[in-house]
Structure formats: structure tokens, C-alpha cells
Amino acid sequence: MSTRQTLFFSATSPYVRKVMVLLHETGQLDLVQLHGITLTPINPSAELNSLNPAGKIPALQLADGSVLHDSRVILDYLDHQHGGTPLIPRDGMARWRRLTLASLADAVLDAAILVRYETFLRPEDKRWDDWVLGQCGKIERALESFEQAADELDEAFDVAAISAACALGYLDFRMPDLNWRRDCPKLAAWYTVASQRPSVKATAPAP
């Protein structure tokens, strides 16, 4: 029996990827073993459900058997477990500004995944264009906002930058026709550099 922590994992989940990038960036990768899970909202994993009733990944089982979720809670936990510069500022207005940017990146993910379910999982005759348009509106507005915040993202590769990089990576992975770089040149330039970080390269989903 291992006493290490277990991360319930999928290589294509952008929420898992945020955690993986933070593990890389903070030198904690060897402290966590990965346990692959395959699931959708209509095909849950009984094994995962017993650990996280919400049936979502990532979930992190600690050595004592207790389980932490969701990705934000796990990021917060892991960021308290290393001795380097915190990737979530501990206080001051920087904390809430960086967390707000991270929240906006999560909103991009939430919207993109709802679009994915609508256009891939749901039976064709039950898809609703207005729903997809509404979610895509959230993505487009968030991208505009990140374009204006590109210099801020560049200030530190922290929770805001990790979340934004994982959101942009997910858009490229699942919505390659979105062509977001055309309207967001500063964000695209930032992401080109961010994508070269070992933590981001090592966690990219296979095309």
C-alpha cells in the first residue's frame, strides 16, 4: 500500500491539467501518483463517485485516505505544501486579482465544456443553438478581457497564468476553429511563450 497521494486524473481534463502544471512548477510531481478515470456526466465512474460524490476530476486522495476536490481546492492545498514562492498570493489585492483572473479562465473552461457536451455528447436532435451561442459569448468576452490583461498574465506564472494557459490549451484542443489568436494578438504572444514552459509542454493533451 502506498502512502503517497493519489490524483484522480484524465490526460484530457483541463481542470486536472491545472493541478498537473502546479505540481510540475512546484516540484511536487513525485509526491503524487496518477490514477486514470474515464467519465462523462452521463457515464459516471463508480470508483470516483465513492471518493468525490460530485463525480468530477480532479480529486486528490491524501495519504490518510481523505479526499480533496475540486481543482481550486486542490491547487490551494498543493500551493501550501511547497517551500517556494506561492503561486496563489497569500494576501493583499494581488491575491484577489489573480484569483479573479483564474476564475475567468475557469469560466472559459466551464463554457467550453458545456459547448463540448452540447455538440458532442447530446443527441443531435436535442441540441440547442441558443445555448451554444450563449456559452460562446462568455468565451469571446473572456478572451477580450484576457487580451487586455495579457501584461498582467505575464507578471508571474502563478494561479492566474496556469489557469489561463490551461483554458487556452483546451480551446485549441476542442475548439480549434475558434481562431482566437486573430483578435487577441497580445494574448497569443503570451501563450506562445507560456506553452514552452516544461510544465505546460509536459501536460498538453495529445491532439
Place this chain on the structure above:
Amino acid sequence: MSTRQTLFFSATSPYVRKVMVLLHETGQLDLVQLHGITLTPINPSAELNSLNPAGKIPALQLADGSVLHDSRVILDYLDHQHGGTPLIPRDGMARWRRLTLASLADAVLDAAILVRYETFLRPEDKRWDDWVLGQCGKIERALESFEQAADELDEAFDVAAISAACALGYLDFRMPDLNWRRDCPKLAAWYTVASQRPSVKATAPAP
């Protein structure tokens, strides 16, 4: 021009309610003015979108004009702005356990709101039973888990308890036929007491 903070608000949003309960509990209600917003994912508010590109409430505009979102970030911010006992433990395993319980309550809300959109907003011929079943499974498993954690919820009226109370209140508000009390007697007893707190009573959505 007011220099107070403005909370973008709806009396029926359970995410807003979490913030309102914390404002009550921490004596900060007078420091925030409320600004009502009406929206759905397919009928966004242009005013709100200009402040939170994700088009979601709550959003908190600070006196300097900057905007914080989403509800978790706002709760974290407001919990740092009062002198009482923190409602989000600052560190130690209690922090991540209470945040995990809060995350589970948010997962109940996320699922219940997706069910609401599916059964209320979406055109009838485009509704998908498997989707509703999948989301209801998350809610049922989470309720079982909260039933087992009822004693823990009772330890403090903090972020975990606030989030759980708002989730249960939303189930009663929008899914009154769920009859969750039948299978969750300890949770029901906890909620009966919690519902009598002034902060919870004052923020209950009108039936």
C-alpha cells in the same frame, strides 16, 4: 458617487446568497450596496458583461472600480476584510476539509442549476432525460455525503455550512419535490437549525 462596494445581485441566485450570508455573519452588510441584475445564459446582461465577462453573478465592484468574481473569490476577499473569526480557516487541514465541503455544495448548485436550465429554459423538444438523470445523480450522492458529514457541518457556521445551507435552500426553492429530508434526517435536522439563523432567514428567496 458612492465609494462603497457594489454587489451585483439577484435575490434568487444561490451563489449570490452565499455572499449575502457571509456579509450578514461578518457584520459587513452596510459596506456593500446591492445592484439587481436579471439574466440567464441565453439572455445576458450587457451591464454585467462589461464588469464580469463571464456574465455571472455575484460580481463585487470595489471602491476603486475593480471587480472581483466569482462567489468563491468574493467570499475569500470578504472573509479577509473583517476582524472576527475567519469563516474560511486560514490553514491546517481544516481549511481544505471545509473548502472541500463547500466545493461539494457548489457542485450541488451547479447540477441543480443545469437541471433548472434543462427543464425550464430549454425548449421542450430539446430536453435530454439522461442529462437530467446524470445531474440528479450528483445531487443525490452529494446529499448522502452531507448526511454523513452532518456533525461536521455543525462544528462551525463557516464557508462549508454557508455553502451547504444555500445549496439546500436552493433545492427547496427549485426542486421542492426532491424530498431530500426523507433520506437525510441528520442533515435535515442540521438545516432546520441553520435556517433559523438571521443571516439565512434574511436571505431566503421568496417562494
